[in-house]
Amino acid sequence: MRRALSILLALLASAQCATAAEMRSIEMQYEGGRYSMVSVAWFDAGIDETFRVFSTWEYSTRFSSAVVEARDIAAEPGGLPGYFVINRGCVLFFCKSMVRQGYIESHHNQVLRAVADPQFSDFHEFEESWEFSEADGGTSVRYSLQMVPDFWVPPAIGPYMIKRKLGRDGGQALDRIEAIAQSMAEPVEQAVD
Numbered sequence: 678m679r680r681a682l683s684i685l686l687a688l689l690a691s692a693q694c695a696t697a698a699e700m701r702s703i704e705m706q707y708e709g710g711r712y713s714m715v716s717v718a719w720f721d722a723g724i725d726e727t728f729r730v731f732s733t734w735e736y737s738t739r740f741s742s743a744v745v746e747a748r749d750i751a752a753e754p755g756g757l758p759g760y761f762v763i764n765r766g767c768v769l770f771f772c773k774s775m776v777r778q779g780y781i782e783s784h785h786n787q788v789l790r791a792v793a794d795p796q797f798s799d800f801h802e803f804e805e806s807w808e809f810s811e812a813d814g815g816t817s818v819r820y821s822l823q824m825v826p827d828f829w830v831p832p833a834i835g836p837y838m839i840k841r842k843l844g845r846d847g848g849q850a851l852d853r854i855e856a857i858a859q860s861m862a863e864p865v866e867q868a869v870d
Contacts, residue, residue: 697721698851701817711802712818713820718851720815722858724800728786728809730858734760740853745774757782760791773801801825816858 703716720727730736734839737747745762750759757780764775778797782790786809793803802825 682853686747697815698848698855700847700851705845710825712822712824712826714820715729716847718814718818718820720818720851720855720858722816722855723862724786724809724811724816724862726858728789729861730854731807731809731818732781732789734762736857737762739857740850742770742783742849748777756773756780770780771831773799775828777803779803784855799827 691722698718699722701717701719705712705714705813707713717795730740734747734749737744743760743766745765746760746761746763750761752758759778759780761778765775766773766775767859776797776799777793779791782788782792788808790803790806792801795801802823804824805820805822808819808821810819
């Protein structure tokens with residue numbers, strides 16, 4: 678009986694620690710060389726911690742296998758903070774490393790917007806934004822992306838394969854984002870004297 682109770686308590690504890698992040702919707706469009714995407718994800722984590730994960734570029738390598746390198750760039754005097762990212766991705770047999778560098782605008786716990794500078798990026802245009810809101814006891818994040826690559830993507834299959842890859846790999850990234858956010862909220866145990 679004692680062993681059964683121990684197992685039951687362990688199962689309950691692990692169920693409470695399990696991540697519940699979910700992709701609630703994802704839509705992608707391709708028209709005239711421009712990719713547009715809008716997705717909504719929900720995280721079982723507080724808005725402050727979730728915002729902190731997304732607004733700290735260095736965390737990207739911890740939650741996305743496509744991110745090879747990522748770092749925050751300090752703001753110039755009177756300027757906006759920046760970011761630098763190198764992604765590596767493959768769609769079928771087409772593999773490419775892509776660089777993005779640009780600036781960030783943010784309103785704490787509400788909106789985060791990143792715009793790539795085409796002069797330092799492999800994109801003619803790359804703008805993404807995240808909108809944060811409290812929802813269902815956690816945090817909802819609406820992601821919007823507009824991009825025009827400065828490299829060839831097979832037009833017949835590119836949009837389909839990109840959406841499929843984002844949907845498949847995105848679930849794992851969501852779980853990792855949620856785990857990082859949840860770990861930020863955990864109370865630090867103090868040593869007993």
